[in-house]
Amino acid sequence: MSKAPIRVAVTGAAGQIGYALLFRIASGQMFGPDQPVALNLIEIEPGMNALKGVVMELEDCAFPLLTDVVQTSDLNVGFKDVNWALLVGSVPRKKGMERAELLGINGKIFVGQGKAINDNAAKDVRVLVVGNPCNTNCLIAMQNAPDVPNDRFFAMTRLDENRAKSQLAQKAGVPVSAVSNLCVWGNHSPTMFADFTNAKINGKPATEVITDKAWLEETFLPVVGKRGAAIIEARGASSAASAANAVVDTVVSLTTPTAPGDFHSVCVCSKGEYGAPEGIITSLPIKSDGTKWEVVKGLHLNDFAKEKIAVSINELTSEKETAMAALA
Numbered sequence: 001m002s003k004a005p006i007r008v009a010v011t012g013a014a015g016q017i018g019y020a021l022l023f024r025i026a027s028g029q030m031f032g033p034d035q036p037v038a039l040n041l042i043e044i045e046p047g048m049n050a051l052k053g054v055v056m057e058l059e060d061c062a063f064p065l066l067t068d069v070v071q072t073s074d075l076n077v078g079f080k081d082v083n084w085a086l087l088v089g090s091v092p093r094k095k096g097m098e099r100a101e102l103l104g105i106n107g108k109i110f111v112g113q114g115k116a117i118n119d120n121a122a123k124d125v126r127v128l129v130v131g132n133p134c135n136t137n138c139l140i141a142m143q144n145a146p147d148v149p150n151d152r153f154f155a156m157t158r159l160d161e162n163r164a165k166s167q168l169a170q171k172a173g174v175p176v177s178a179v180s181n182l183c184v185w186g187n188h189s190p191t192m193f194a195d196f197t198n199a200k201i202n203g204k205p206a207t208e209v210i211t212d213k214a215w216l217e218e219t220f221l222p223v224v225g226k227r228g229a230a231i232i233e234a235r236g237a238s239s240a241a242s243a244a245n246a247v248v249d250t251v252v253s254l255t256t257p258t259a260p261g262d263f264h265s266v267c268v269c270s271k272g273e274y275g276a277p278e279g280i281i282t283s284l285p286i287k288s289d290g291t292k293w294e295v296v297k298g299l300h301l302n303d304f305a306k307e308k309i310a311v312s313i314n315e316l317t318s319e320k321e322t323a324m325a326a327l328a
């Protein structure tokens, strides 16, 4: 007997990331080659015509796993019975802006979406926020969905993890698959800490393989932290295919068992782990058994790491205050 479809809502489905993401979900790359999927595609009114074109292309792929597609600008329809809500739809930053500057434009989107998820989604719904500033937007959605447990809300730092792994692999002259245990801590902003102190290369501490401390502290960290801006500078638009890839990776990491001893970066609601204030959405090392996820405990953080993480956490706390004041 074939499995029941997993119903996935994607907001901003006609945008750049949506265009790189939907085909990967429908082809089975997110939930596996024998798992049917249904897509609820949500756009604002001006995007509905472009969305129609994207849906025509989905039809033209004749994906065997895609059972049905809903196209809507009505949030109550869009989030009806969804098992996953991928919240991408929002305005991307332009050259010269920081992501936090988007809070005033994008923050309010997540009030209505949080409420609609609360009222319509399936009982097991999980929510991944991509739209920036994603940590604080996730917090807003979570606060507006009081019936959905906090541990079902995630924001995306997997793109930062993937970027960090690539940089370390290039420096060490190894394939990217040799790099593991890479946690990006804190905010999806230039203050994020891409933790080379706990990372491993071929199972050895990365700092024993890359002994150039100045490169790790003064080149690697800013390259990873400001990679999004470098892409906007080069492409004239923010990252899309790599962002969509990171959405797939995040969901796969939360829904399949993590390799023993490894972890991945996901922003979750803090319960005070590693000294982060409770109730902020911050990036932490996460492992999954395929069904339930948990924060990996016991990682050693040296003074350098602690200092960097504290800066990012302080930024998140102040973003939270700004958002709460603006939406009060």
Ligand SMILES: NC(=O)C1=CN([C@@H]2O[C@H](COP(=O)(O)OP(=O)(O)OC[C@H]3O[C@@H](n4cnc5c(N)ncnc54)[C@H](O)[C@@H]3O)[C@@H](O)[C@H]2O)C=CC1
Pocket (backbone or CB within 6 Å): 011, 012, 013, 014, 015, 016, 017, 018, 042, 043, 044, 046, 047, 088, 089, 090, 091, 092, 093, 109, 129, 130, 131, 132, 134, 156, 157, 159, 160, 188, 238, 239, 240, 243
């Ligand atoms: N967390 C991360 O690692 C990353 C986050 N992003 C963020 O993802 C977001 C989307 O980026 P792109 O797809 O490049 O932007 P885009 O402008 O190409 O597409 C956004 C789409 O969202 C739609 N939209 C706007 N408001 C909406 C609403 N209230 N409900 C539903 N749809 C709505 C627009 O009509 C548009 O089609 C941006 O905020 C960007 O900064 C981008 C890359 C990485």
Ligand SMILES: O=C([O-])CC(=O)C(=O)O
Pocket (backbone or CB within 6 Å): 092, 093, 099, 132, 159, 227, 228, 229, 231, 238, 239
């Ligand atoms: O930098 C941006 O605005 C888009 C983004 O979040 C990223 O590429 O990491």
